[in-house]
Amino acid sequence: MPATGFWIRRIQWPMMELLKENRTRHYMAELRRAQSLQTDALLESQRKKLGKLLDHATRDVPAYTEFASEWETHREQPERFLQRLPILSKSRFRQNADQYLSQHTNPAKLIGNRTGGSTGEPTRFYLDRPAVERYEAARWLGLSWHGIQIGDPCVMIWGSPLELNQQQERRHRWKERWLKNRLILSAYELDTEQLPAYLRLIQRFQPVYLYGYASALHSLAEMMLERGLSPGIQLKAVVSTAESLHAHQRQTIESAFEAPVINEYGARDGGMIAYQCPSGRMHIFSENCFLEVVDPLTGIPLYPGETGALLVTDLHNSVMPRLRYQLGDMIALSPQSCDCGINFPVLEKIDGREDDMFISTHGKIVHGHYFNHIIRGMDSFRTFQIVQHEPSRLSLKLVKDPDTYLPADESRLLAGIQAALGDVSVQVAYVDHIPPSASGKVRYAIRECPLTTAPRME
Ligand SMILES: [Zn+2]
The missing domain is CATH 3.40.50.12780 (ANL, N-terminal domain)
Structure with missing residues (x-):
């Protein structure tokens, strides 16, 4: 006014x-x-x-x-x-x-x-x-x-x-x-x-x-x-x-x-x-x-x-x-x-955020954008959330697009995750939507373990 x-x-x-x-x-x-x-x-x-x-x-x-x-x-x-x-x-x-x-x-x-x-x-x-x-x-x-x-x-x-x-x-x-x-x-x-x-x-x-x-x-x-x-x-x-x-x-x-x-x-x-x-x-x-x-x-x-x-x-x-x-x-x-x-x-x-940074099993830092980048290039998924609980244990929530979903995309995505993070296990779950956190913010990539837990190899 x-x-x-x-x-x-x-x-x-x-x-x-x-x-x-x-x-x-x-x-x-x-x-x-x-x-x-x-x-x-x-x-x-x-x-x-x-x-x-x-x-x-x-x-x-x-x-x-x-x-x-x-x-x-x-x-x-x-x-x-x-x-x-x-x-x-x-x-x-x-x-x-x-x-x-x-x-x-x-x-x-x-x-x-x-x-x-x-x-x-x-x-x-x-x-x-x-x-x-x-x-x-x-x-x-x-x-x-x-x-x-x-x-x-x-x-x-x-x-x-x-x-x-x-x-x-x-x-x-x-x-x-x-x-x-x-x-x-x-x-x-x-x-x-x-x-x-x-x-x-x-x-x-x-x-x-x-x-x-x-x-x-x-x-x-x-x-x-x-x-x-x-x-x-x-x-x-x-x-x-x-x-x-x-x-x-x-x-x-x-x-x-x-x-x-x-x-x-x-x-x-x-x-x-x-x-x-x-x-x-x-x-x-x-x-x-x-x-x-x-x-x-x-x-x-x-x-x-x-x-x-x-x-x-x-x-x-x-x-x-x-x-x-x-x-x-x-x-x-x-x-x-x-x-x-x-x-x-x-x-x-x-x-x-530093919390968006993942740590590979070799001690290398991998940016959360990396996963975003792979998934945005695929038509199979509307959105996602990836969580690193421990350096070698992750979970991945995917919101599929039923009209354009291809199983091959999912294999490519998992291969991409392993290429960046090393030999890690990824538990996949399909969900309807990714709810925002208590503050109202939606986060795509979350690391729960400290950045320094993995051994650092040169
Ligand atoms: Zn300026």
């Missing part, structure tokens, strides 16, 4: 700034200035912020005070010093979480948060308002690259129902509608009969953009294409977040909604990390975070262009600094810049 957007920008945000000292737009202006800096200036600015964070962490955060004297002798090279610190895995953090809380934090100012726990135990952590506002600022800046501004109407296609009672739900919907100009639709409660009603809701709300999980947007898009339904409105973009966006999903979403798909890359416990620009590249908010990529088996730093485990250091979460936090994603940084005018460094690719 355009009038609501005007009200949000002209009245509500200035009021929040005045009364609650909200600084999101101030941080956004800072980021906007930074995006035109030259590479050297950007690096220098990031180095200064990292140095300040290390000063604070080694002085006030119990987990890091033992490194204080070492930091004193390496103050000139914060990036190098950071590499001397241990990698912080989620389980290591969970076991000692209170050690990461800054000693001089006012408990009243802490904001508690936790990850959804779609892959294992949820991780609980704290941040403060400025850190949250900096994430928000990064998101709004990313959206502004595509002509979307604060307060623009948005329909969220969300996977998981909110855990609220009726009164909370009404309050939540009111806030969403009038303070954020957002309408939330649950993609997983949707069936094909309700689809036209959903589309009418979207048409009536007149959003400028849609926002949702890749898989939620994808399942809605597939239903629309199957029934030949169009969105009936002109969208600036469809923003995909919270999950890897596969190329086939992007294609389906773009053709169903007749709008470009923008990828947003962030995590609750990692902040807003990168955003796709109009030239299609992912720019890293290097003013907000410091990223490293390491070999997931050895922890050795990798070069730009090489894919490995991502370590995030949030430069502004001073209440609970987590240095070299292993987020669980596999990515590659790019040695190249982009021609769009935004000078933030480029993230070459997001290659899925």
Whole structure:
């Protein structure tokens, strides 16, 4: 609703700034200035912020005070010093979480948060308002690259129902509608009969953009294409977040909604990390975070262009600094810049979750996309899910397409799995559909055993 957007920008945000000292737009202006800096200036600015964070962490955060004297002798090279610190895995953090809380934090100012726990135990952590506002600022800046501004109407296609009672739900919907100009639709409660009603809701709300999980947007898009339904409105973009966006999903979403798909890359416990620009590249908010990529088996730093485990250091979460936090994603940084005018460094690719990586009986890492790639080339199956329980024991769920199923495809698929993973047993089951996990996300490839259980052979 355009009038609501005007009200949000002209009245509500200035009021929040005045009364609650909200600084999101101030941080956004800072980021906007930074995006035109030259590479050297950007690096220098990031180095200064990292140095300040290390000063604070080694002085006030119990987990890091033992490194204080070492930091004193390496103050000139914060990036190098950071590499001397241990990698912080989620389980290591969970076991000692209170050690990461800054000693001089006012408990009243802490904001508690936790990850959804779609892959294992949820991780609980704290941040403060400025850190949250900096994430928000990064998101709004990313959206502004595509002509979307604060307060623009948005329909969220969300996977998981909110855990609220009726009164909370009404309050939540009111806030969403009038303070954020957002309408939330649950993609997983949707069936094909309700689809036209959903589309009418979207048409009536007149959003400028849609926002949702890749898989939620994808399942809605597939239903629309199957029934030949169009969105009936002109969208600036469809923003995909919270999950890897596969190329086939992007294609389906773009053709169903007749709008470009923008990828947003962030995590609750990692902040807003990168955003796709109009030239299609992912720019890293290097003013907000410091990223490293390491070999997931050895922890050795990798070069730009090489894919490995991502370590995030949030430069502004001073209440609970987590240095070299292993987020669980596999990515590659790019040695190249982009021609769009935004000078933030480029993230070459997001290659899925570490949990999507399989380990062969020879100790080699095999990407979950590998199975996706084989199956997408066959007409026999609509979709699938493969789980590695132990290095040599897997299960495979297949949703057959009864019209085009060929037993030979299944043999080829099993041969492909064994070619990649070695002499493994695969238990096959035919199912009607693959249900989403509790968080609402659908996963194609899941590894349940640690990456390091298999012997590593050179
Ligand atoms: Zn760009």
